[in-house]
Structure formats: C-alpha cells, structure tokens
Amino acid sequence: MTEQHATPVHRHEYQVPPYRVDSLELEFSLDEEETLVKSRLHICRNDGINPHEPLHLFGESMELLELSLDGKALRLGDYLLKSDGLSIALVPAQFTLEITTRLQPQLNTQLEGLYKSGGMFCTQCEAEGFRRITYFPDRPDVMSRYTTTVIADKARYPVLLSNGNPVERGDYDDGRHWVRWEDPFPKPSYLFALVAGDLACRRDTYVTTSGREVTLEIYTEHENIDKTAHAMASLKRSMRWDEEAYGLEYDLDIYMIVAVGDFNMGAMENKGLNIFNTQYVLASPDTATDTDFENVEAVIGHEYFHNWTGNRVTCRDWFQLSLKEGLTVFREQQFSAAMGSAAVKRINDVRILRNHQFPEDAGPMAHPVRPDSYIEINNFYTATVYNKGAEVIRMYHTLLGEAGFRRGVDLYFQRHDGQAVTCDDFLAAMADANNVDLSQFSLWYSQAGTPKLRVRDEYDPATQTYTLHVSQSCPPTPGQSEKKPFHLPLTVGLVDTDGKDLPLQLDGESHALDTAHRVLEIREAEQSFRFVNIPKRPRPSLLRGFSAPVELDYPYTAEDLAFLFAHDSDPFNRWEAGQRLMSDLLLEWTAKGIGKLPQPLLKAIQETLAHKALDAAFIAEAITPPTEAYLAEQMQTIDPLGIHASREALRQQLAQGLAKQWLSLYQELASDNTAYRPDGDGAGKRRLKNVALGYLSCLHSESEQTRCLEQFRQATNMTDQLAALALLADTEGEVADVALREFYERWQREPLVVDKWFRVQAMSKRSDALDRVVALIEHPAFELRNPNKVRALIGAFCQANPARFHAPDGQGYRFLADNIIALDGINPQIAARLAAPLSRWRRYDSKRQEQMKLELERILKTQKLSNDVHEIVSKSLAN
Template sequence: MDIASTPSTPDADAQIADAAPAPQAPPVIRREDYQPPAWLVPQIALDFRLGIEETRVTARLSVRRNPAGSAASTLHLNGDQLTPLAVRVDGEAVNDWRMDGADLLVELTGEAHEVEIETSVNPAANSQLMGLYASNGMLCTQCEAEGFRRITFFPDRPDVLSTYSVRMAGDKGQFPILLSNGNCTATGEGEDGTHWAEWHDPWPKPAYLFALVAGDLVANHAQFTTRSGRRVDLNIWVRSGDEQRTQHAMDSLINSMKWDEEAFGREYDLDLFNVVAVSDFNMGAMENKGLNVFNTRYVLAEPETATDADYDGIESVIGHEYFHNWSGNRVTCRDWFQLSLKEGFTVLRDQLFSADMGSEAVKRIEDVRVLRAAQFPEDSGPLAHPIRPDSYQEISNFYTATVYNKGAEVIRMMRTMAGPDRFRQGTDLYFDRHDGEAATCEDFVKAIEDGAGLDLRQFRLWYAQAGTPQVAVEASHEGDVATLTLTQTIPATPGQPEKQAVPIPLRIALFDRDSGRHAGERLIVLDTDSRSFAFEGFARPPVVSINRGFSAPVAIDMERSNEDLVFLAAHDDDPFARYEAMQSLVVQHLVAAVGGGLSETARAEGRKAIGQAFAAVLSDDGLDDLMRGELMVLPGVAYLAEQVLVADPAAIHEEREGLKAWLGSELAESLVALHDRVSGVPYSRDAAARGARKTKAQALVLIAAGDPAEGARRAIAQYRAADNMTDRQSALTVLCNLEGPEREEALADFLRRYQGNALVIDKWFALQAGSFHPQVLQHIEALSQHPEFTLNNPNRARALYMTAAVNPKAFHDASGAGYRMIGELIRKLDPINPQTTARFVPQLGRWRRIEPARAAMMRAELEKIAAQPGLSRDVREQVSKSLG
C-alpha cells in the first residue's frame, strides 16, 4: 500500500510552561509481546448479499489449532462496529459466545471446527473508508491494516493466512460488475433482477489483502503472457467515460510485469489481474491479491488533464502495487512491526523500475527530495521511530515516510554493498525460503546476508535505531596524500537517548583541480564512530565528491568553499552529486543569511557563486533538459529548516524568495532565452519534450521572481497557448503567486474548463492553497466554503488543507492563523475520517524545532485538539506523542 526530538530553547520553554496535561494514550502494542495465534484459519468462505444501505455477510471459517500457539480453547475473533446476528459451530447454533469489547469470543474443544457467523454492515454510513464502504453508488473495500474486522469477525492479523472463496449477489442494474480476489469460477442469474458471481483465490493470504468491488464499471482490457507461457487477462475498471484515460496505467502494468520477470525473476501467478479506480480512498492504492484498488489519481491520465508528474506517479504506483504480488502477498508480514519488510522493499523495487523506465539520474534526485522533505523532519521530531518499530498504539500511524522511504534506502544500502548481482541472489533466496509465509525483517536481512555473502550483523542496527546519522567530514592534505576523517553521530530520539555506530556505505570520488577529472569512484564504509581514509597521488588538495548517488540516507557535514561547490556543480560526472553541490551551495548561503551571519559583502559573494553555478547550468549544452530542470530547483523550506536547531520558517521563506528574485533578475537574459527555446518544443511524452516542459516551468518561476510583470505576461501567454496540463499548471502556479487580472482570468477559466473532473478540480484547490500570494490565508478560507469543496472526500480535503499545511507562507503566518486553521480542521475531520485526519498532526507536532513565538501557538493548537472529547485512536496517539 501506497508515510530525538531536539530540546527547545529556554525562551521557548518559558512560553509554554503552562502546558496542559498529556491526553490519556490508547493501549501500547509491543513487538516483544508477539505470540503466535492459538487458532489458524486455513480456509474461509464468504457470502455477501450486497446493498448500499445494508450488506449481509455470512462467513464460514474452517479453524484448527496452531501447534505453535497456546493451548487456549477460546477462538478470539476481531470485530469493529459489528454485531453477530447468528453464530454456529459445526452446523449447530451456539449461544455461549460472548463479546470482549468489539471482539467475538467463542469457546471450542477439539482440534478443528467449522465456525459460521452472520453479520450486517451499512456501507453508506462508513465515512472512515475502512472495511466495506460505498463510493458514488459502488461498493468497495479497504482492509489494510485492520479493516477486515469491519466486514466480519475474524483473527485480523497478518500471520493468519487463509485461502478465500467468495460468493456475492446483488441487484444487476446497480452492481453489474462483481469482483473479488483470485479467479472468477462461476456466475449466474438470480431472481428479481439479481445476479451472482463466485471467486476463488488459491494462494493463502492474510485478511488485509481481501478485496471486493461491486458497481457499474467498464474496463480497458489487455493480455499479458508470462515467461512460462501463462496467459493473463488484464482489466482496468473505471466509470463509463473514463476508460480512454487508462491506457498509460495499462502500459505501466504491462511494463511492470515484464520488468519484474527480468529484474527479480518474479512471474505473475493467477489467470486474471484486475485494477479498479475509486474516487474515495484514504491511500494511493492497495495491493489486494489479483484485485488492486486504486485512488483514481493513480489511474486516470491524458495530456489535457494530467501533468508529467501525474504520469510518473501512475507508473510508479502501478508498479509498486504490482510488485507487492511477491514482496507483500506471496511473502507477507508476520506482524505489523514488520511493515517495512513489504513496503520498504517494494518502494525500492518501484524506484528501480521507474529509473529503468525513464531517467535514472532524475529519479534518484526526486526520491531523495521526497526523503529530505518528509522523512528527515520525521526522524528529528517527536514521532521519530525505527523502520522496524518496537511499539505502536494505532497501526495506521505507522504508514510513514520512515517505514516506506527510509526503509527503501536501508535496503538500497545492502544492494550498494553487495552489488546488483549478489543482491539479486539474496532476494531470490528470500523468496524461495519464505514463499507462502508470514516473515520478518530479520528473515529478509538473513536471506540477503546468506545469498549475497555479506556480514550484516552490525547493519541490523539500521532496523532498530531511529534518527538520521550525521557524518562530519574533515579533509587534510600532506605531501601527495589526501586524508578524509569521517565521524558519525546519531541524534537522540524519543526512547533512544544513545545510539551505536551503523555501517554507512559512501560512494566517493576525488577530483584533480587542474584536470577536472577523477581516477575512479570508490566505495568506503564508515562502520565506527570515527575513521580516516587515506588516498595517494594528489599534489594539491582534491575536490571531494561524497555520498555520490546518495548511497546512504545521512546528512553530510563538510566545510567546502564556494569555489569547490561551483567546481562540482560544473564538473561532477555523478548527476546526483552535481545536484547536491548546487543544493549545498544554496543551503550554505541561505542558512548563514537567515542566521544573521552574513555581511553585505559575504551575501553578495554568496549570491555571485550561486549565480555562477546557475549560469553554468543554463548554458551547458551537454545537459539534457530533464536534468537541467532538476538543477534549477532551490531546496525547500522544510529541508532548510532541518539545517538549524531552531528555525524561523517565515525568515527562511523570505530569504529563499529573495534569492529567487535575485537569480531571476541577474540571469534574466539567459532565462528568457531558455524559456523561449523550450517553449518551441511540441508536446510529446518522450524524454526531450518532458525535459523541455520541466525546464520551462523552472525558468518561468525565476523570471516571475525577478520581474513579476514579465512573469505575468509570459505565464498568461503560456496558459492560453497550452495544449497540455503540465504547461497549463506550471503557468497557473506562477500566476497564483501574483496579483493582477491575469491571475483571476486563468483561475476562472481553469474552473470552467474542467468543471466535473474531480482530479483536475483538486489541482485548482491545491494551486491556490500552495501559492505565496499575500492573501493566501483568506483565499484558503474562501475555498473551504466553495460549493466544490467537501471534507468527505480525502483527495479534496488533502488538496486544500495538506497543501496549506506544507506552504510556509500560509501555515507559519505570524498571526498563528495557519496553525488555528489546521487545528480546527483536525477537530472537524476526525469524526469523519480519523486515518486521513491523523496525517495533519505532525505539521503541528514539529513545534520544538520552530522559533519560540510560533512554537507556543503550535503547541496551543495541539492542546486544544487533546482536549477534544471522543478523539480517535489515530489522532490521540499522534497528539500525545507530539506533546509528550
């Protein structure tokens, strides 16, 4: 499925001394308390009588004692807002069952039984979108992590694997398409306009992978033949009229199937693969065996309505969910503490797939940008946790950037140390050993260790410790020997005040200053607190390129002159390292400027160096435009804030905007020429045209920053001439930041043009909520009252409010209005959809890293939320940890 707190300053402590008492926390579930299930369920048969207002579910469970479990006679079945209508054991009605909170307990004797339970659920009333729910007249399910217990009573844990047989019946006019996991084995007509279908999945799976969809849908059909000759029918199901926007998703699915065979030796194992697009969905997508359920935003695309980033997102998420067929389904998790076993590994697989489908260099930069924007702040805040957590209160809160993105980086480090071929030997061994099992992270590491021939004893610490390692680098030179002394520290995080050294693989190159070349890349591994590495053959101190390709998810602390960074930005042959030099040049300058450590002379010199590097990027004919566009992106405010102990986000934002304006003015002639050149490239989906559009967008941002009038003129012209959403959206992004008639014209036209297309109207909300317009908070308030806005749809709620929460100008407004807005949203949205609501809390939870005045207001909002009666477990856990 498709994310040590630093002590506050004394002044901040003084302002928040009158803190409210921490809210009562839900029970803590601990990894060390794991016990195998007492009863297993080898087979389950489900019978659904479908209805929007009421669906009747009859579940027949074949249960048997687990030899590895306890000798308990009680069958413990999880439930959530369910009441059993009837309970039978071996065909006989029983009355001695009892409820333990929401769970059903049945006493059993002997070794094996047939247990039958009838329940009734109301899909229309399910606003949480977990379990069986209604979406625009369609019925669908979402069961990860603990949604199956909202459909029927069951041991809803990932280590109970069952084969599923499903029969569903309903009104044929309302539900003409009936889908579930596996293969369809029979269909038929019922009485009074009903029909039915039966499905069987031969592969044992946990309850979180169950899926059902019933509705009025049409499909884009295709076929794929596996390498062993199995013919697989592929269907992407959507509402009528949307099928013409599914071809990219279908192409991505076929490419995923081919790639997984070639790259990992994994072949699909059913006769049918279905994807269904749903407009109401908490996540991006879900990998249910043979029946993937997707948020519509990761299925539907055409040039007029989808940006290049949307196309890339669809390819990535389609691949991610398909790859789960092996890394998550065939081999699943023993318990939810092992979530990164499937998610971290599968994120790495989808990253490698996307890199092979497009630009490897650009994909790596994009992945690292996401990690730094989302995961690094998580690692330094009150919600920091290892990629294999030790405890949780609400499992939904562990679908985090740490589990997914850092989990992928940790596995990537194993691949870096082993090399691709030996890593493949390790993954082959993992799949062979654990096919059909519920495995652990340790099982995966042991398979890589044995298959690749690595010693990973110390490496296992990456799974156990939270926090982003900081690597200090000191360079020295004597005679012809250059020496790098590396020292690692891992900051304290909640519950982990002291850390042990972890192995950190770093790809490095040492450039000769005169020739501009290096003698080859090397891999060094820092596996102690401090270590020195000596390199011979340098008459002068070399220019150091380190952590090339971002070979380790660490923060590098190395003093480098502007001259060296400009050199690397111009000469480094590793695309990520070249990007990193550009970023470091800007970060170094902006952090010093915000901290008040720059004289006017130093500020001018810093800007001059950055301008030199940008000018080299703009004029480098050897660069492709995809890479050029990446190099033109300034580091974000969230990442810049991570570089200081206590941040003033507004000051960082203003300084960043000031640098943009200076670059736009200083490089105006080159930027205009570049914008003119790439504007002449016609639309296509090939790399050159996509690069042209990316560079066009970045050039326009800088032009508008330096000369708003010229920016507005070019942006409205680009908007009017656009024949694709990428160009139209990038123009509207610039116009949203400006004041003037062009802004209102474009926004009104965009709304009229795409009325009725929910995904594009989401963009309309997000573009305004993410703008740096002086009245952005007033605009957001007005948009919350717009007839097109609703809190009931997660996509729409996120489009407006999550965009606002990550917009430094809106969220960190000095008045505190941004904090109050998000606090009010959390209190209002929690009763509707706790899982979506909980994603907003961490934005307020980072108050310890923010300057005192704003920190006090952020904490005050958390205290108001904590005082709200009836808070969900999802939100209460996030709030209590953020305040604790």
C-alpha cells in the same frame, strides 16, 4: 480525557496465533440499505497450543446476526461479545465456524472495511479493515485460502470482483446476479478485496516469459475509461521489468485494477485485485501533468511488485511493515529509474526523504524502520517505514553489489514463499547468500534518527597520499538516548584539478581499481581511509548517489562547491553541490540579512544552463533553489518567514542577473511544436521551460504576467497550463482571479483537475492565502469526506506553504486544529496525518511554540477523540 484510549502494542510481546484459518468462504449480499456477510471459517488449533486457549476473533462497527460452531447455533452465553471482537472459551482442535454480520457500507466515512465510493462498493482492509467486515483473526500471520461469492442487483452493479480467478456466475429471478471467485494462494485478511459497480473496463493481455497469457483489466467510471491507456501500458512495462530484473512472473490468470474516487491511500496491492486512488490511474494530456504520468507509472509498478514482495511473502506482524513497503519502494525506484532519467529520479527520491523523513526522524514521532510499539498502526504508514526503509534496502544493494543483492532476494523467496516473515529473515537471506556478517547492519531496523557523518581530510604531497577521516554519530530520539555505530556504505570519488575522477587505490592494495568511485564500509564511530598515488590534492566527492540516509558534514568552500557543480561526474553530487552552494547562501541571508548574489553562484547557474551535454530535466533540477522545508531542517530554530524571504530574494536576483538567458531559453523551448508525449525527453523540456518562466515571473513586470497568461490560455497540455496558473495565482490582482475562474469553469467536471485548482490556491504566496483557503472550504466542489480534496486544500496549505501557515498571528494553526477536530469524527486516519505540522512545535520561536501548543492541547481535550489523533497529539506534547 473522559474516554479510555488504547494501550500500546509491543513487538516483543509477539506470540504465534493459537488458531489458524486454513480456508474460508465468504458471501456478500450487497444492498443499498444494508449488506449481509456470511462467512464459513475452517479453523485448526496450532501445534503446541493449550487446548483451553479461547478463540478470539477481531470485529468492530458491525452487527452480529448469527454464530454457529460445527452446525450448532451459539447463544450469547456460549461466547463473549465486546466492542473489539468476540471470544469463544471452549473449542475443539478442528472445527467450522459460521458467522453472519450486518453492515451499512454507505455510512462508513472512515473508508476502512467495506464502504461506498459514489455508486460503487469497495474495500480497504490494510491494515485492520477486515475486522469491520466479519469476525476474524485479523492479523497478517493468519494466511488462508479465500472463496468469495458476491451478490448484487445486476442493473446497478453489473461488475462484481474479488481476489483470485472467477470460477462461477449466475442470475437470480429477482434481478440479482452473483459471481464466485477463488484465490488459490493463501493470504492474510488485509489483502482481501471486493468491488461492485457499474464500471467500464479496459482489457488487454500479457504473455509472460514462460508463455502464460494473463488477462489484464482496468476498471473505472465510464466517463474516465479513455484516461486509462497510460496505466495499462505502465502495468505491462512493470510486468516485463520484474521478469527481466528479478525473474518474477505473475501467478494468476487475471490481474485487475479498479480506480476509486474516495480512498485513504495511494493504492492497495490486494492479491489479483488492486484498488487505486483515481489520481494514480487516470491520466490524459489534457487533465494530467507530466508528474501525474510519472506517478501513475510508479504506483502501478509499486502495487504490481507487491505481488511478490508483500503478497507471496508477507509480514509476520505490522512491526515488519517495512519488510514489504521499504523493499517494494526500492523496487519501484529501480523501475522508475530504468524507465526515465535515473539521475533525476534519484534526486527526487532524496528530496522526498529530506523534506519528509528527516523531519520525522528529528521529531516527536521518530521511530525505527521497524517500530517497537504502536497504539494505532495507521499512524506508522510513515516516510520512515517507506522511504527510509527503501534506503535501507538500497544500502544492501550498494554493499553487496547488484549480483549479490539478487542472490539474496532469490534466497529470500526460496526460503519464504507463502510465509509471513520478518525483517530479520530478509537480512539473514542477504547475509547467507553472500556469506557476509550483517549483524551490525541490523541496527538500521532498531535505531531511530538520522546519523551524522563528519568527514575531514588531509593531503601529504611528499608521499602523495590523501586520507579521509570519517566519524559518525546519531542524535537522541524519543526512548533512545544512546546509539551504537551503524554499518553503512560511503561511496566516494576524488576529483582532480581538471574535473576528472582519479583512480582509487587504498593503502595496502596492489593496484587501483578501474572505477570512478569506491564504496567505503563505515562500521565504527571513527575510521580513516588512506588513498595512495594521488599526485595533487583532490576535491572529494562524498556520498555519491546518496549512498546512505545520513547528514554529511564536510567543510566544502564555495569554490569547491562551484567546481563540483560544474565538473562532478556523479549526477547526484553535481546537483547536491549546487544545492549546498545555494543553501549556505540562503541560510546566511536568513540569519544576517539578505545580501548581494555572489558572482560565482551566478556564473555556475549560467554555465549549467549552457551545458549542452546535460539533459533538460537535470538542468531544471540543478537551477532550482532548495525547498523551504529542506532549509528549515538546517536551522536550530526555524524562521519560516525569513527562509521564504531569502529564497524569494535569491530567485529574484537570479532572474535579474540572467534575464536574457531566461527569456532566450523560454522562447526556444516554447517554440517547440512537437506533439505532447509523456516521455522523459518531452517532460524534461517542459519542466525546464516552466522553470525559466518562473524566473521571468520574478521580474514582476506586466509583460511577464502577460506571458504567463498567454501560456495559460494557449497551452495544449495540463503541465504547461497548470505551471502558468500557479505563477499567476502567486500574484495580486484581477489577472490571477480571472485565470483561476477560467480554469475552474473549464475543468469543474474533472474531480482530479479541481484538486489541482484547490492545491494551486492553497500553495499561493499571496498574503491572503489563508483567507482564500478558508473560503474554499465552503466551495461546492470541496468535500471534507473526500481524502483527495482534504489533501489538496487543507494538507497543501498546512504542509507545503510554510510562510503562510506559520504567519505570526497563529491563525494557520487554529485553522488546522479546527479541521483536524472536524475530520476526526469522519475519518480519523486522514485527520491524524494532517497533524504533522503541529507536532514539531518545539523547533520554532517561543511565540509560535505557545500558539501551536495551545492548539495541540485543544485537540487533545476533544470529546471522543480517536486513537489515531490522540497518539499523534499526545506524543507531540510529551516528546
């Protein structure tokens, strides 16, 4: 490497900022060629700081025009200007600093700081984007009150938005206008936001529990405003739920959401002005699937819940990122479970965890929920911080109970409202509110890796006692070879021979608790739990509700799993039994060759289909085989083609063995003429219908291809049309090409629908999938500068189509490396996120290892490689 890359930042090096900014006034003069930003910072030295401590302000990718201290202009000799900021050596204890900078937002392809998306100005300041706007102590523990004035041409940009409440506005004689915004709540710079554009607005109101009326506004391009009704309804449901579940009311007079087409993330919780990726705001039956509707509701809720868990109480430093994200993901999960099927929501949450976070924990980028160091903070917006972090919060909830968890949250807000704090502060609130010792629980924040729980049992008919022996371990991860035992909840039930839950009484207790399950607290490397008054040997239902983010090892037989699949009262474990039944078979087939479908599995699927008491959404999940990504994690050396072949063989044999049931089920559900509603019942039935259609398509008959084509052409909603298109895209021949062409011609003016068109082709099972993806890179609708397009085409192929990405010729690896290199110069954050599939090269056979390693080395040799990509690639090669 010819360039110098950044050195790591370490958590233990944290120091209180020497200076605080009590308030600042910002003025933005927006223009097509350049934007001028004037800032006035009211700065005070913090107590106990050496008066000779220089003032350092972060800043990059902008031009400094003017700098003055207490009205006196500073010259270059009065300060030191570097590529990453400026320093002033001698400053008074209290002073005002005025800065003028010049930006070119239209050239900002990194989409951090102030940039343009189409004809709109917008910002993204988390994590370190504010330093691309003006010079500032851009760190989350510097909290200030902001007043922002936005000036722009009134004809081009009639809408001017920022944080807080609008307090003044006016017009200039030259056609420009201005709006001034005041945010009464101190906030860190990462929560600053600005939007300017010609936008339509959906407006509504919400009355809080205390009787305050809040104005709600959702902004988007004029042609999309009719797709925002679901987002508005989701926002109002989120506000009501947060009041009822946590007693938390919104605190400003106005709450705004803006939908942006070019966005690195899903959405951003800026105080009072949330900026969203369009895919999490826009939804109509014609253009959005049931999953899209669910995602809009979930992300709207997530960002709204951040108003308290992230904004009112924020992070001291970026090592504490899960303090806000893990907590808010958990709150989002609770909300979504309350709005729909709690069982299916839990299944989907765990599937995400296993498909994305477990591999992360087992790879070169493994890190604790609270990392100890980083080079580029953007690389730590990970499944570990978000999804495993949410599981850590869920374990608090399980261990302390709902009432105990609420006491802890209330104390957390009482102690820390308006502060920037740490994960330790949250743990202390939980412990103090419930008078419990959670010191061992803190290891979840400091130890990486997925713990392994090994459970063995024994039954004594003479004493009618049943004993569970539990041991835990955690494999080494980079920088952590030895692990201490975790404190975790193991939720268990015991199922009798009739499929009923037994009363649970531990040895030494006076009576059985009136509950179907018990939470066992695991604290030691080995523990035993003896249950009494058990008349016959039960079947254990272990880790109910997936009570801890662990891998469970218990020697279930196929008969045990089939029984639990049919009878377990815990929905998650019922699903889990079926998944493990299929997983065990698929892994055996992958290792030893594809065999014949066992009758017990066929019967279990058949009985699940006929179970009238189960809701359609749950049945759809239960009869779908484990993903290829999940199966890969169960193998020492991953065989992507073998896994794919085995899974396809299972689907085909289930299709043949239950052909009549699939057809009957499909016809019954397809005959339902109920008008489309994106509710749980309707979505579940559509999901089950399309799973049945998927099995029928495995019969590979002309009639089934015709059935798919008929659904594709006659569908009255995007869910059904896209499901049929995806099945057709997996087939060879002219019919698939015709359907893909028809779909694009119909929806080419809908960018989010075109993304679906890209994704369907990227995930196709066809042998020529890579060739088609390469060709689509040149398609007029594809834009490498747009993160949604990159994720839909390149990301979907490399991360969600393992059989084609890992083709033996290694061309998938070269394709990915080429695009990482090309994208790094445009948007390093997105380029780095694409690198994950190459990072785990050691898990594959020697030939694939060599091919992937060569591509990683080629990326590393690239001139002017960003810190984002350099960190991922160098760690992948080193660990």
